[in-house]
Amino acid sequence: MNTKNIAVILSGGSGTRFGAEKPKQYLHLAGRMIIEYTVEVFQNHPLIDEICIIADPEFHDTLQTLCSKNHYDKARRIIRGGAQRSDSSFAAITEYGESDSDVNLIFHDAVRPFVSQSIISATIAALEKYSAVDVAIPSADTIIKINPEDDTIDNIPVRSILRRGQTPQAFALSTIKKAHLSLQTDLHPISVTDDCGLVKHYLPDTPVYVVPGEERNIKITYPEDLLFAEKLIQLNSRQLTSDQGLSLLKDQIIVIYGGNSGIGKEIAVLGSEAGAICLSFSRSNGVDLQNASDIQTSLDQVVERYGRIDHIINCAALLNQHRLDQTDETVIEEMIRTNFTGTTFLCKYGFHYLQQSQGSLTLFTSSSYTQGRPFYALYSSTKAAIVNLTQALSQEWQSENVRINAINPARTKTPMRTQNFGEEPEDTLLDAKYVARKTLQSLLSNYSGLIIDIKKGLDG
The missing domain is CATH 3.40.50.720 (NAD(P)-binding Rossmann-like Domain)
Incomplete structure (x- = not known):
């Protein structure tokens, strides 16, 4: 049975750090909304079978109009997100959790409009061997760990082994579902910022492969x-x-x-x-x-x-x-x-x-x-x-x-x-x-x- 590759566009963010009146993924960039560029990359990738957009219901009509206007026929589901990123990811897992075929979920930030076709290809290729895949780039800056009690340096990790995480992050549905269910039942759930963190914590024996990212795969977070x-x-x-x-x-x-x-x-x-x-x-x-x-x-x-x-x-x-x-x-x-x-x-x-x-x-x-x-x-x-x-x-x-x-x-x-x-x-x-x-x-x-x-x- 062929595996189905589903791109999950995470578009539930409020954009508070950007300071705009509406979430930044709906701001205009060169005449189009930022999310249009993002969805189009996955629409045009030959290995992506379907696109699911996670969004606040307030913007569902907007997204339906954009997908219709741009002929994004792979965008077949627009579903409600949650308060946290993990809630939005779990919404997609629940949406496809009873699928009768093998499924890969490829999570991507709506505000990373410059992800390349080659990154998506490499991510999907890595899923043939690994059930969890991340995308990251080397850190050009020295990273320091501080002591939160007095803001002094506690440790300076070796920069050569440090990476800055990007998206997409991709998983076999069975793997990411197991990690999220562990989070749901944990009486003392951990706080993580992405899905790979959940896999690493709750499924420690599951290796997370890292695909090289690109500097241009930026996340639009601030006005700059x-x-x-x-x-x-x-x-x-x-x-x-x-x-x-x-x-x-x-x-x-x-x-x-x-x-x-x-x-x-x-x-x-x-x-x-x-x-x-x-x-x-x-x-x-x-x-x-x-x-x-x-x-x-x-x-x-x-x-x-x-x-x-x-x-x-x-x-x-x-x-x-x-x-x-x-x-x-x-x-x-x-x-x-x-x-x-x-x-x-x-x-x-x-x-x-x-x-x-x-x-x-x-x-x-x-x-x-x-x-x-x-x-x-x-x-x-x-x-x-x-x-x-x-x-x-x-x-x-x-x-x-x-x-x-x-x-x-x-x-x-x-x-x-x-x-x-x-x-x-x-x-x-x-x-x-x-x-x-x-x-x-x-x-x-x-x-x-x-x-x-x-x-x-x-x-x-």
């Missing part, structure tokens, strides 16, 4: 983890597009604002060479991003001629390097209208057409968005606003399948930069054509809400 997760998403995106020619953009309708020079001009050239229909708008051809009517008219003209718009890219921006108190009011107003207000109108009017094509909108921010820079405070602050706008709209537009991302290039040689900073050593600047290529490649991904860094040496 979400920022790191966004960068991992970018790495995934670069891997998907690094060997992918721009020819996939053939016949796509791409509208570029600020396409008369610099990065925008290079995007138009490279896009056209790839077979896309690139239409550039700027002041040079009578379209001023400061004027909402110009934006709406230009978009209407494109659709009247070509019938649709697949992608909109906004490269238009103004940079004026002066102290704010010495900047003329008209310059201030012009920068804000171009860098932010105009961009907002572009999002407003462009959405209607992108909704019809299920296309994308790409904005440009700057490395100065993370910290305001002296002498170009307006530029820095408007670029920070672009980041917030991108992240907010990615969620607003998710249900309509309209993507929005922001490109964050390192210092790039453009006429605007030369005008403000003069001539700089070539080897310290990105080439505008390089940034243009990476921008066009980003159109080929399905992510949304990303701030996509483009730096020297990131050729993926």
Whole structure:
């Protein structure tokens, strides 16, 4: 009789350490809920026969909708979890405890969305010899044991034999059921944080095999983890597009604002060479991003001629390097209208057409968005606003399948930069054509809400 491999996604956590209004597994990461990435990994693995999601009943309808929308046909059961992790695990054991076939339960944290196919494969392979399997990675830090009475060091274990536990943790159903039943009947139950701990305590003669994990198999626990997760998403995106020619953009309708020079001009050239229909708008051809009517008219003209718009890219921006108190009011107003207000109108009017094509909108921010820079405070602050706008709209537009991302290039040689900073050593600047290529490649991904860094040496 063939053994059935069931992935149990543990999604009952409250997310209190994250400090969010809802459990972190339901927060958005690049346009999708974190749990969507997690379930999809197991959905796509050929050795996984079924998926069971353990969740608070409050989110059962949400999960049913996600599974239906994404065609997760392996996700056949969504059941109620418990107050503790062990309660949730036991709920899955009870659900499958009377199975008439051999069953392996593969427990995985919903907030570990980057588990690889290779880890899952290795875990399932190990179950052919062992009835309990853990996943762990070496500790890069020295681990100390303290004396709880005075917070002094009690012991420093040898680091080479220490590991940091991850998930999945996998078991033959009979083994993990026996461990949990022992816990249920124990008058003085132990406190453990995972299922392998239960097996180790209650079934001491059962070896627990350790499969090597991966550093990228992170658990999103704190807000800082979400920022790191966004960068991992970018790495995934670069891997998907690094060997992918721009020819996939053939016949796509791409509208570029600020396409008369610099990065925008290079995007138009490279896009056209790839077979896309690139239409550039700027002041040079009578379209001023400061004027909402110009934006709406230009978009209407494109659709009247070509019938649709697949992608909109906004490269238009103004940079004026002066102290704010010495900047003329008209310059201030012009920068804000171009860098932010105009961009907002572009999002407003462009959405209607992108909704019809299920296309994308790409904005440009700057490395100065993370910290305001002296002498170009307006530029820095408007670029920070672009980041917030991108992240907010990615969620607003998710249900309509309209993507929005922001490109964050390192210092790039453009006429605007030369005008403000003069001539700089070539080897310290990105080439505008390089940034243009990476921008066009980003159109080929399905992510949304990303701030996509483009730096020297990131050729993926």
